[in-house]
Amino acid sequence: MNILMVGCGQMGGAMLKNWAGLEDMSFTVVDPAALHLPFGVRHETAADALADDMFDMLIVAVKPQMIETVMPAYGPHLIEDGCLVSIAAGYSLQGLEALFPGRAVVRVMPNLPALIGRSATGLFANDAATKEHRALVSHLMEAVGTAVWVPSEDQLDRLTAISGSGPGYVFQFIESFIEAAESLGFSHQDARKLVLQTMVGATEMAMSSDRAVGELRQSVTSKGGTTQAGLEQLRTDGTLDRLMVRTTSAAYGRARALR
Numbered sequence: 001m002n003i004l005m006v007g008c009g010q011m012g013g014a015m016l017k018n019w020a021g022l023e024d025m026s027f028t029v030v031d032p033a034a035l036h037l038p039f040g041v042r043h044e045t046a047a048d049a050l051a052d053d054m055f056d057m058l059i060v061a062v063k064p065q066m067i068e069t070v071m072p073a074y075g076p077h078l079i080e081d082g083c084l085v086s087i088a089a090g091y092s093l094q095g096l097e098a099l100f101p102g103r104a105v106v107r108v109m110p111n112l113p114a115l116i117g118r119s120a121t122g123l124f125a126n127d128a129a130t131k132e133h134r135a136l137v138s139h140l141m142e143a144v145g146t147a148v149w150v151p152s153e154d155q156l157d158r159l160t161a162i163s164g165s166g167p168g169y170v171f172q173f174i175e176s177f178i179e180a181a182e183s184l185g186f187s188h189q190d191a192r193k194l195v196l197q198t199m200v201g202a203t204e205m206a207m208s209s210d211r212a213v214g215e216l217r218q219s220v221t222s223k224g225g226t227t228q229a230g231l232e233q234l235r236t237d238g239t240l241d242r243l244m245v246r247t248t249s250a251a252y253g254r255a256r257a258l259r
Contacts, residue, residue, distance in 0.1 A: 012061030090258035119145030122159035161251035
């Protein structure tokens with residue numbers, strides 16, 4: 001399986017590091033500025049260096065504003081029944097189909113933890129994509145974390161508001177949590193250590209348990225105890241729930257506007 005990646009920035013490079021060791025796959029990257037590529041990955045700086053080479057998959061990893069000027073040169077290098085995969089955020093399926101008419105196209109929405117192989121990735125394909133195309137893309141994306149197929153491009157926008165933008169929400173909560181710990185007298189170093197381990201431990205516990213998250217919350221909340229006192233502030237009048245709805249709705253609206 002020969003795969004061509006056009007562009008290799010932070011996200012594309014992170015994915016490539018996880019893909020480079022996959023069996024029966026060879027990767028070529030075209031990017032004038034790519035550095036420190038994994039061993040065995042072929043590197044070219046321009047499309048004309050590919051000569052007559054053909055590929056089973058073409059991965060669009062350039063910035064969205066560059067797609068219309070850069071990507072047409074690579075269409076002839078995709079085999080007839082090959083698959084186009086785009087990790088370019090905000091560039092619509094319709095736009096990709098216009099550039100590559102009749103082709104199987106898959107839009108991919110990873111998130112920042114792809115940098116450490118822990119991405120939550122959304123996938124959406126057009127009607128030309130076969131079961132084999134979907135299986136191959138799933139295989140690649142599961143190598144960098146968890147992959148979820150969605151039934152529409154609008155649902156991909158909704159997913160963007162959850163997992164795509166989600167790391168930013170989590171980092172903001174962590175930042176505020178650390179500041180709260182510091183207000184109780186902890187040094188920044190100790191506050192960071194305590195908060196991050198608490199977040200990791202609680203998340204891994206939720207992931208490894210079949211119990212509902214609400215049930216886990218209740219299990220650590222003794223009546224009249226410290227956790228209840230703190231939660232009463234977080235949950236006052238449903239403020240936190242409404243804030244998260246507003247947060248994700250705003251991100252969803254922006255995702256739709258960008259497409």
